[in-house]
Amino acid sequence: xTALTLDRIALTDIGGQPRHLAAEIQRxxxxxxxxxxxxxxxxxxxxxxxxxxVIERSTEAxxxxxxxxxxxxxxxxxxxxxxxxxxxxxxxxxxxGHFVNPYxxxxxxxxxxxxxxxxxxxxxxxxxxxxxxxxxxxVEANEFAVSLLVPPLEFRRERGLLAGCDLRHIEPLAKRFxxxxxxxxxxxxxxASETIxxxxxxxxxxxxxxxxxxxxYLGLSKGRPLPxxxxxxxxxxSQVVGAASELEAVPAEAWLDRSDKxxxxxxQAAVQSDGWGMTLLLADEPSDDQxxxxxxxxxxxxxxxxxxxx
Numbered sequence: 001x002t003a004l005t006l007d008r009i010a011l012t013d014i015g016g017q018p019r020h021l022a023a024e025i026q027r028x029x030x031x032x033x034x035x036x037x038x039x040x041x042x043x044x045x046x047x048x049x050x051x052x053x054v055i056e057r058s059t060e061a062x063x064x065x066x067x068x069x070x071x072x073x074x075x076x077x078x079x080x081x082x083x084x085x086x087x088x089x090x091x092x093x094x095x096x097g098h099f100v101n102p103y104x105x106x107x108x109x110x111x112x113x114x115x116x117x118x119x120x121x122x123x124x125x126x127x128x129x130x131x132x133x134x135x136x137x138x139v140e141a142n143e144f145a146v147s148l149l150v151p152p153l154e155f156r157r158e159r160g161l162l163a164g165c166d167l168r169h170i171e172p173l174a175k176r177f178x179x180x181x182x183x184x185x186x187x188x189x190x191x192a193s194e195t196i197x198x199x200x201x202x203x204x205x206x207x208x209x210x211x212x213x214x215x216x217y218l219g220l221s222k223g224r225p226l227p228x229x230x231x232x233x234x235x236x237x238s239q240v241v242g243a244a245s246e247l248e249a250v251p252a253e254a255w256l257d258r259s260d261k262x263x264x265x266x267x268q269a270a271v272q273s274d275g276w277g278m279t280l281l282l283a284d285e286p287s288d289d290q291x292x293x294x295x296x297x298x299x300x301x302x303x304x305x306x307x308x309x310x
Contacts, residue, residue, distance in 0.1 A: 039178030086180030097144030219257025
């Protein structure tokens, strides 16, 4: 790839907005290179920003570390050795996010980011001001990493080539953008026109939930078994790695707690290695007008139509 140059002054002018910082780096890259190479070349970006080294170290003390000069004109990123590609890319992007954000002032020992920090997210129920400065910086670095690795324009283009919602889309998209399947799963859910959620399980036990706020209430938590009436409970334990079912209608009550009878639910399961599995749920809820029409039809049918005993 052609040597990359980036205007750090233009980045500084943006301030501390992580998604805008990532978008500005991508804009400059498109202007310089003509188009964005995929996966995003994090090493080239780091060098162009003034990060002198990206090295690995065998440690369990952190996932990533950023050590910088006092004015953040130079820096070194240290990554935990042995991470799979998607996790390594995310961690590297996270540390670059600390480096380019002018409001992220490094502690004396530098930024030392553990696995908890790499999972930090904004929470709608928790006021932003109530989070500690360190937590806010970790959330912003994560937002930057995702935005840098998965440019919206290129993602829409790649996603547009894939019809419908299908768990079999996740792996090729993750490879294309150099992310983990979990990160891509979150983007897949957040950008879907349908109301979908993705759950991961291991050996039949639920582990992670990727659900939009508008998804109907499941009433499930980590450590619970897959619902016995679900498609996933039978499919994941009986198929080979790589197998995926079709997206099929299932009774809403198989998954949903206090389910609305008007909700149609569809489920797909995919078998992963080492006992892991993924489940996609699609909830089709009627519009308010359709709901009112259905309720009116039900009311009319339930009203007494004849008087007996006269």
